[in-house]
Amino acid sequence: MDQKKIEKIKEEIQCFHMKTSNDLDIFRIKFLGKKKGIITILFKELKKISIQKRKIYGKIINELKKEAQNKIKIFHSKNEIQKNEKGLKFDPTIPGTSIEIGSRHPLSILKNRIIDLLTKIGFTYVDGAEIEDDWHNFTALNIPIFHPSREMQDTFFLCKNPDFLLRTHTSSVQIRYMKKHSPPFRVLSIGKVYRNETISSRSNFMFHQAEGFYIDKKVSFSDLKQTIHYLITSLFGKAKMRFRPSYFPFTEPSAEVDLYCNSEWIEIMGCGMIDPQVLKNVNIDSEIYSGFAFGLGIERLALIIYKIKDIRIYFDNDIRFLNQFKSEF
Numbered sequence: 001m002d003q004k005k006i007e008k009i010k011e012e013i014q015c016f017h018m019k020t021s022n023d024l025d026i027f028r029i030k031f032l033g034k035k036k037g038i039i040t041i042l043f044k045e046l047k048k049i050s051i052q053k054r055k056i057y058g059k060i061i062n063e064l065k066k067e068a069q070n071k072i073k074i075f076h077s078k079n080e081i082q083k084n085e086k087g088l089k090f091d092p093t094i095p096g097t098s099i100e101i102g103s104r105h106p107l108s109i110l111k112n113r114i115i116d117l118l119t120k121i122g123f124t125y126v127d128g129a130e131i132e133d134d135w136h137n138f139t140a141l142n143i144p145i146f147h148p149s150r151e152m153q154d155t156f157f158l159c160k161n162p163d164f165l166l167r168t169h170t171s172s173v174q175i176r177y178m179k180k181h182s183p184p185f186r187v188l189s190i191g192k193v194y195r196n197e198t199i200s201s202r203s204n205f206m207f208h209q210a211e212g213f214y215i216d217k218k219v220s221f222s223d224l225k226q227t228i229h230y231l232i233t234s235l236f237g238k239a240k241m242r243f244r245p246s247y248f249p250f251t252e253p254s255a256e257v258d259l260y261c262n263s264e265w266i267e268i269m270g271c272g273m274i275d276p277q278v279l280k281n282v283n284i285d286s287e288i289y290s291g292f293a294f295g296l297g298i299e300r301l302a303l304i305i306y307k308i309k310d311i312r313i314y315f316d317n318d319i320r321f322l323n324q325f326k327s328e329f
Helices: 003-015 021-032 037-049 051-088 107-120 148-152 171-180 221-236 274-279 298-307 311-315
Strands: 124-126 131-133 159-166 185-194 206-217 243-250 251-261 264-274 289-297
Touching: 003 221, 021 037, 021 148, 037 051, 037 171, 051 124, 107 124, 107 185, 107 221, 107 298, 159 298, 171 185, 171 206, 171 289, 185 221, 206 221, 206 298, 221 243, 221 251, 221 264, 221 289, 221 298, 243 264, 251 289, 264 274, 264 298, 289 298
Parallel strands: 124 185
Antiparallel strands: 131 159, 185 206, 206 289, 243 251, 251 264, 264 289
16 A cells, blocks of 8 residues: 555645535445445455554554545535525525414404303304305394394395395204204304395494204293303402393294493393294194203404404404404404
Protein backbone atom coordinates (compact mmCIF):
# COMPACT_ATOMS: atom_id res chain seq x y z
CA MET A 1 0.00 0.00 0.00
CA ASP A 2 1.49 3.30 -1.17
CA GLN A 3 1.93 5.97 1.54
CA LYS A 4 2.22 8.76 -1.05
CA LYS A 5 -1.09 7.68 -2.61
CA ILE A 6 -2.82 7.92 0.78
CA GLU A 7 -1.38 11.39 1.41
CA LYS A 8 -2.63 12.52 -2.00
CA ILE A 9 -6.14 11.22 -1.25
CA LYS A 10 -6.10 12.98 2.12
CA GLU A 11 -5.07 16.25 0.51
CA GLU A 12 -7.80 15.94 -2.12
CA ILE A 13 -10.45 15.43 0.55
CA GLN A 14 -9.26 18.40 2.57
CA CYS A 15 -9.11 20.70 -0.46
CA PHE A 16 -12.58 19.78 -1.75
CA HIS A 17 -14.92 22.77 -2.10
CA MET A 18 -18.50 22.47 -3.30
CA LYS A 19 -19.78 24.89 -5.95
CA THR A 20 -23.06 23.11 -6.76
CA SER A 21 -25.11 20.36 -5.13
CA ASN A 22 -24.01 18.10 -8.00
CA ASP A 23 -20.39 18.47 -6.89
CA LEU A 24 -21.30 16.97 -3.51
CA ASP A 25 -22.81 13.88 -5.14
CA ILE A 26 -19.72 13.41 -7.32
CA PHE A 27 -17.46 13.70 -4.23
CA ARG A 28 -19.52 11.15 -2.28
CA ILE A 29 -19.51 8.59 -5.10
CA LYS A 30 -15.80 9.15 -5.83
CA PHE A 31 -14.59 8.51 -2.28
CA LEU A 32 -17.37 6.51 -0.55
CA GLY A 33 -19.10 4.69 -3.40
CA LYS A 34 -19.89 1.06 -2.48
CA LYS A 35 -18.20 -0.49 -5.51
CA LYS A 36 -15.64 1.90 -6.99
CA GLY A 37 -15.17 4.44 -4.20
CA ILE A 38 -11.50 5.22 -3.49
CA ILE A 39 -11.78 4.51 0.24
CA THR A 40 -13.83 1.38 -0.41
CA ILE A 41 -11.02 0.06 -2.68
CA LEU A 42 -8.41 0.88 -0.02
CA PHE A 43 -10.31 -1.25 2.51
CA LYS A 44 -10.31 -4.14 0.03
CA GLU A 45 -6.55 -3.81 -0.47
CA LEU A 46 -5.97 -4.30 3.27
CA LYS A 47 -6.49 -8.04 2.78
CA LYS A 48 -3.35 -8.22 0.64
CA ILE A 49 -0.92 -6.87 3.26
CA SER A 50 0.46 -8.36 6.46
CA ILE A 51 -1.46 -8.26 9.72
CA GLN A 52 1.01 -5.80 11.29
CA LYS A 53 0.68 -3.28 8.46
CA ARG A 54 -3.05 -3.93 8.22
CA LYS A 55 -3.60 -2.44 11.71
CA ILE A 56 -1.60 0.70 10.86
CA TYR A 57 -3.16 1.36 7.45
CA GLY A 58 -6.63 0.33 8.64
CA LYS A 59 -6.53 3.14 11.17
CA ILE A 60 -5.36 5.64 8.52
CA ILE A 61 -8.08 4.61 6.06
CA ASN A 62 -10.77 4.89 8.77
CA GLU A 63 -9.62 8.44 9.45
CA LEU A 64 -9.88 9.22 5.71
CA LYS A 65 -13.40 7.83 5.68
CA LYS A 66 -14.45 9.98 8.69
CA GLU A 67 -12.91 13.07 7.10
CA ALA A 68 -14.82 12.47 3.85
CA GLN A 69 -18.09 11.89 5.76
CA ASN A 70 -17.64 15.10 7.79
CA LYS A 71 -16.95 17.03 4.59
CA ILE A 72 -20.20 15.75 3.09
CA LYS A 73 -22.12 16.55 6.26
CA ILE A 74 -20.81 20.16 6.43
CA PHE A 75 -21.49 20.96 2.79
CA HIS A 76 -24.88 19.24 2.87
CA SER A 77 -25.97 21.55 5.73
CA LYS A 78 -24.68 24.62 3.88
CA ASN A 79 -26.51 23.51 0.75
CA GLU A 80 -29.82 23.25 2.64
CA ILE A 81 -29.41 26.75 4.10
CA GLN A 82 -28.65 28.15 0.65
CA LYS A 83 -31.76 26.48 -0.76
CA ASN A 84 -33.91 28.05 1.95
CA GLU A 85 -32.34 31.47 1.48
CA LYS A 86 -32.76 31.45 -2.31
CA GLY A 87 -36.04 29.59 -2.66
CA LEU A 88 -38.15 29.46 0.48
CA LYS A 89 -36.57 32.46 2.24
CA PHE A 90 -37.07 30.68 5.52
CA ASP A 91 -35.26 31.54 8.72
CA PRO A 92 -35.76 28.75 11.29
CA THR A 93 -34.80 31.09 14.15
CA ILE A 94 -37.83 33.37 13.65
CA PRO A 95 -40.82 32.49 15.92
CA GLY A 96 -43.79 31.07 14.02
CA THR A 97 -47.06 32.88 13.47
CA SER A 98 -49.72 31.72 15.92
CA ILE A 99 -52.98 30.38 14.49
CA GLU A 100 -56.04 32.32 15.56
CA ILE A 101 -58.68 30.17 17.24
CA GLY A 102 -62.16 30.67 15.81
CA SER A 103 -65.36 31.44 17.70
CA ARG A 104 -68.62 29.57 17.75
CA HIS A 105 -71.67 31.29 16.34
CA PRO A 106 -73.95 32.61 19.14
CA LEU A 107 -76.80 30.41 17.85
CA SER A 108 -74.54 27.35 18.01
CA ILE A 109 -73.49 28.25 21.55
CA LEU A 110 -77.12 28.49 22.67
CA LYS A 111 -78.13 25.34 20.77
CA ASN A 112 -75.37 23.31 22.43
CA ARG A 113 -76.29 24.80 25.82
CA ILE A 114 -79.93 23.70 25.46
CA ILE A 115 -78.89 20.21 24.34
CA ASP A 116 -76.55 19.93 27.33
CA LEU A 117 -79.24 21.05 29.82
CA LEU A 118 -82.01 18.78 28.55
CA THR A 119 -79.89 15.67 28.06
CA LYS A 120 -78.99 15.95 31.74
CA ILE A 121 -82.64 15.31 32.63
CA GLY A 122 -83.15 12.40 30.27
CA PHE A 123 -83.89 13.92 26.85
CA THR A 124 -82.43 12.34 23.73
CA TYR A 125 -81.35 14.62 20.89
CA VAL A 126 -82.58 13.69 17.38
CA ASP A 127 -82.51 15.48 14.04
CA GLY A 128 -84.74 15.45 10.97
CA ALA A 129 -85.03 16.54 7.33
CA GLU A 130 -85.79 20.15 6.43
CA ILE A 131 -87.95 19.09 3.45
CA GLU A 132 -91.15 17.45 4.68
CA ASP A 133 -94.43 16.15 3.27
CA ASP A 134 -97.78 17.68 4.11
CA TRP A 135 -98.93 14.81 6.35
CA HIS A 136 -95.97 14.91 8.76
CA ASN A 137 -95.81 18.71 8.86
CA PHE A 138 -99.56 19.47 9.11
CA THR A 139 -102.17 16.70 8.94
CA ALA A 140 -100.71 14.39 11.60
CA LEU A 141 -100.50 17.40 13.92
CA ASN A 142 -104.25 18.09 13.74
CA ILE A 143 -103.87 20.64 10.94
CA PRO A 144 -105.81 19.20 7.96
CA ILE A 145 -106.14 20.97 4.62
CA PHE A 146 -108.13 24.24 4.84
CA HIS A 147 -107.68 24.34 8.63
CA PRO A 148 -107.54 28.06 9.59
CA SER A 149 -104.37 27.59 11.66
CA ARG A 150 -102.40 26.97 8.46
CA GLU A 151 -102.64 30.69 7.84
CA MET A 152 -100.46 31.21 10.93
CA GLN A 153 -97.59 29.53 9.10
CA ASP A 154 -97.16 30.97 5.60
CA THR A 155 -95.50 28.03 3.92
CA PHE A 156 -92.85 27.51 1.25
CA PHE A 157 -94.29 24.69 -0.87
CA LEU A 158 -92.08 23.07 -3.51
CA CYS A 159 -93.38 24.05 -6.95
CA LYS A 160 -92.85 20.69 -8.67
CA ASN A 161 -94.68 18.78 -5.95
CA PRO A 162 -97.11 20.75 -3.74
CA ASP A 163 -97.27 17.83 -1.27
CA PHE A 164 -93.74 18.67 -0.16
CA LEU A 165 -92.57 21.81 1.61
CA LEU A 166 -89.87 23.38 3.73
CA ARG A 167 -90.87 22.43 7.26
CA THR A 168 -92.61 25.19 9.21
CA HIS A 169 -91.70 23.71 12.62
CA THR A 170 -89.65 20.88 14.08
CA SER A 171 -92.85 19.15 15.22
CA SER A 172 -92.52 16.97 12.11
CA VAL A 173 -89.53 15.34 13.85
CA GLN A 174 -91.85 14.56 16.77
CA ILE A 175 -94.32 12.78 14.46
CA ARG A 176 -91.66 10.70 12.73
CA TYR A 177 -90.07 9.69 16.03
CA MET A 178 -93.38 8.67 17.62
CA LYS A 179 -94.25 6.52 14.60
CA LYS A 180 -91.06 4.48 14.96
CA HIS A 181 -90.73 4.22 18.76
CA SER A 182 -92.86 3.07 21.64
CA PRO A 183 -93.18 5.23 24.77
CA PRO A 184 -91.89 6.18 27.22
CA PHE A 185 -89.42 8.66 25.72
CA ARG A 186 -88.13 12.19 26.09
CA VAL A 187 -86.91 13.75 22.85
CA LEU A 188 -85.32 17.07 21.86
CA SER A 189 -84.87 18.29 18.29
CA ILE A 190 -83.32 21.56 17.08
CA GLY A 191 -83.15 22.73 13.49
CA LYS A 192 -83.97 25.28 10.81
CA VAL A 193 -87.61 26.02 10.01
CA TYR A 194 -89.02 28.19 7.22
CA ARG A 195 -91.97 30.56 7.03
CA ASN A 196 -92.84 33.08 4.33
CA GLU A 197 -92.52 36.13 6.56
CA THR A 198 -91.29 39.66 5.97
CA ILE A 199 -87.67 40.12 7.03
CA SER A 200 -87.25 42.67 9.81
CA SER A 201 -85.19 43.29 12.94
CA ARG A 202 -87.43 40.80 14.81
CA SER A 203 -88.32 38.17 12.17
CA ASN A 204 -86.84 36.23 9.28
CA PHE A 205 -88.07 33.69 6.74
CA MET A 206 -85.75 31.12 8.35
CA PHE A 207 -85.02 30.59 12.03
CA HIS A 208 -83.94 27.83 14.41
CA GLN A 209 -86.52 26.10 16.58
CA ALA A 210 -85.92 23.83 19.55
CA GLU A 211 -88.70 21.39 20.38
CA GLY A 212 -88.96 18.96 23.25
CA PHE A 213 -91.62 16.37 23.97
CA TYR A 214 -92.18 13.75 26.65
CA ILE A 215 -94.61 10.84 26.50
CA ASP A 216 -95.25 8.36 29.30
CA LYS A 217 -98.01 7.19 31.60
CA LYS A 218 -99.54 9.92 33.77
CA VAL A 219 -97.58 12.85 32.30
CA SER A 220 -99.19 16.08 33.50
CA PHE A 221 -99.09 19.80 32.87
CA SER A 222 -97.18 20.10 36.13
CA ASP A 223 -94.34 18.03 34.56
CA LEU A 224 -94.32 20.45 31.62
CA LYS A 225 -94.08 23.51 33.90
CA GLN A 226 -91.24 21.99 35.92
CA THR A 227 -89.26 21.17 32.76
CA ILE A 228 -89.69 24.68 31.34
CA HIS A 229 -88.86 26.27 34.69
CA TYR A 230 -85.64 24.20 34.86
CA LEU A 231 -84.65 25.20 31.31
CA ILE A 232 -85.36 28.93 31.67
CA THR A 233 -83.72 29.35 35.08
CA SER A 234 -80.66 27.42 33.82
CA LEU A 235 -80.36 29.82 30.88
CA PHE A 236 -81.30 33.12 32.56
CA GLY A 237 -80.73 32.55 36.26
CA LYS A 238 -83.48 33.76 38.58
CA ALA A 239 -86.10 34.80 36.01
CA LYS A 240 -89.66 36.06 36.20
CA MET A 241 -91.93 34.13 33.84
CA ARG A 242 -95.60 33.51 33.27
CA PHE A 243 -97.83 31.01 31.46
CA ARG A 244 -100.71 32.41 29.37
CA PRO A 245 -103.53 30.31 27.91
CA SER A 246 -103.17 29.98 24.14
CA TYR A 247 -104.19 27.81 21.20
CA PHE A 248 -102.23 25.31 19.13
CA PRO A 249 -104.02 22.60 17.10
CA PHE A 250 -101.63 19.85 18.28
CA THR A 251 -101.78 20.56 22.05
CA GLU A 252 -104.68 20.81 24.50
CA PRO A 253 -104.53 22.64 26.83
CA SER A 254 -102.00 25.05 25.29
CA ALA A 255 -100.01 27.94 26.71
CA GLU A 256 -97.45 30.57 25.81
CA VAL A 257 -94.54 31.37 28.12
CA ASP A 258 -93.44 34.98 28.64
CA LEU A 259 -90.22 36.22 30.21
CA TYR A 260 -90.06 39.56 32.02
CA CYS A 261 -87.07 41.41 30.60
CA ASN A 262 -86.17 45.11 30.34
CA SER A 263 -89.44 46.16 32.00
CA GLU A 264 -91.61 44.25 29.51
CA TRP A 265 -93.03 40.77 28.95
CA ILE A 266 -91.51 38.93 25.97
CA GLU A 267 -93.08 35.77 24.57
CA ILE A 268 -90.36 33.08 24.25
CA MET A 269 -92.12 29.76 23.64
CA GLY A 270 -95.34 27.83 23.10
CA CYS A 271 -96.22 24.63 24.92
CA GLY A 272 -99.03 22.30 25.96
CA MET A 273 -100.25 18.75 26.49
CA ILE A 274 -100.13 16.71 23.28
CA ASP A 275 -103.63 16.37 21.83
CA PRO A 276 -104.96 12.76 22.08
CA GLN A 277 -105.76 12.85 18.35
CA VAL A 278 -102.08 13.42 17.56
CA LEU A 279 -101.20 10.34 19.61
CA LYS A 280 -103.84 8.31 17.72
CA ASN A 281 -102.39 9.47 14.39
CA VAL A 282 -99.08 7.77 15.29
CA ASN A 283 -100.73 4.67 16.85
CA ILE A 284 -100.06 5.53 20.50
CA ASP A 285 -102.92 4.64 22.87
CA SER A 286 -104.09 7.96 24.33
CA GLU A 287 -106.00 6.09 27.05
CA ILE A 288 -102.70 4.80 28.47
CA TYR A 289 -100.20 7.49 27.53
CA SER A 290 -100.11 11.25 27.72
CA GLY A 291 -97.42 13.75 26.94
CA PHE A 292 -96.34 17.35 26.63
CA ALA A 293 -94.48 19.36 24.00
CA PHE A 294 -92.83 22.77 23.89
CA GLY A 295 -91.15 24.81 21.18
CA LEU A 296 -88.97 27.91 21.30
CA GLY A 297 -87.05 30.05 18.82
CA ILE A 298 -83.28 30.04 19.33
CA GLU A 299 -82.83 33.47 17.72
CA ARG A 300 -85.31 35.15 20.04
CA LEU A 301 -83.67 33.68 23.13
CA ALA A 302 -80.25 34.78 21.88
CA LEU A 303 -81.54 38.33 21.37
CA ILE A 304 -82.36 38.48 25.07
CA ILE A 305 -79.26 36.67 26.38
CA TYR A 306 -76.74 38.62 24.28
CA LYS A 307 -78.74 41.89 24.24
CA ILE A 308 -78.82 42.05 20.45
CA LYS A 309 -81.35 44.37 18.79
CA ASP A 310 -81.43 43.09 15.20
CA ILE A 311 -81.99 39.42 14.32
CA ARG A 312 -80.47 39.89 10.85
CA ILE A 313 -76.94 40.27 12.24
CA TYR A 314 -76.87 36.50 12.95
CA PHE A 315 -76.67 35.81 9.22
CA ASP A 316 -74.33 38.59 8.05
CA ASN A 317 -71.16 36.54 8.69
CA ASP A 318 -69.45 39.63 10.09
CA ILE A 319 -66.22 38.36 11.69
CA ARG A 320 -66.13 41.35 14.08
CA PHE A 321 -69.49 40.27 15.48
CA LEU A 322 -68.61 36.58 15.68
CA ASN A 323 -65.27 37.19 17.42
CA GLN A 324 -67.12 38.48 20.48
CA PHE A 325 -68.45 35.02 21.34
CA LYS A 326 -66.36 32.50 23.23
CA SER A 327 -67.80 29.39 24.81
CA GLU A 328 -66.88 25.84 25.77
CA PHE A 329 -70.15 24.56 24.30
